[in-house]
Amino acid sequence: MDTSSPGAFRAFSPVQISTIVVINIIWCMTMIAAIGIGATHLNRCPVQFYIPIYLIVMGASSLLSLSLTYTNNTWKEGAVYVLSTVFVSLLHLFSFCWFIAGTSWVYSVYPPNYLPEEDRYCHKTTYLFAFIVTTVTWALVVLTFFCGGCFALLTCCRTVSARHRLIPNRHTLYGGTSDSQEATAGDV
Known part of the structure; x- marks a missing residue:
């Protein structure tokens, strides 16, 4: 298989594959629990x-x-x-x-009463599960943007520092580094 083309398959290490599988299993279990908790307590959060x-x-x-993402990774071309x-x-x-709307629904009633006799009542497990999942998701989004920003900043710094070393002058060939010795008469 040609791995030099842009759409080519990229091999993952066993650690990367294991990490992706574990994260997907945890996420699937959390989402199955979300469906179950939401369906079980559908009318218990007035x-x-x-x-x-x-x-x-x-x-x-x-x-x-x-599941559709896995379908995309399986079928690399065609109508599917x-x-x-x-x-x-x-x-x-x-x-x-939907996540933005859910965030406003969950955080707007914080903290609800957990006793059914009260006016601002919501089932404790339902509310706390929604609150924790929403908060953890926001924390992961912030962490992702923070790490992405740090990576972008490091990439820019490395590019700027590499640019200063790669600027050609009269003593170097194009693409040579500025740290190199003077070019000999045969190189020019």
Whole structure:
């Protein structure tokens, strides 16, 4: 297989594969739990009745998105690949919007009462699960953007420092480093 082309398969190390599998299993179990908790306690959060629905839809869309992503990785061309790519893109957009809406539903009623006799009542497990999943997801988003920003900054710094070493002058050939000795008469 030609690995030099842009769409070529990239080999992963066993550690990378194991990490991806473990993260996907944990995420699938969390989303299955979200569906189960949301469906079980569908009418037990009158302070914000969208919270159980938020859990059900978030879990279902995440599981569907993950399975379609695996379909994309299996089928590399053809109509199935194009359709699943379009659908995954739309599903990610929907999931992002749903997550923003769910965040406002969960955080707007913090802290609810957990006793059914109270006015601002929400089932404790349902609310805390939604709160924890939403908070952890936001923390991961912030961490991802922070690490991405650090990586971009390091890349820019390395590019700028490499640029200063690669600037040609009258003593070097184009592409030579500025740390090199003067070019000999035969090199010019």
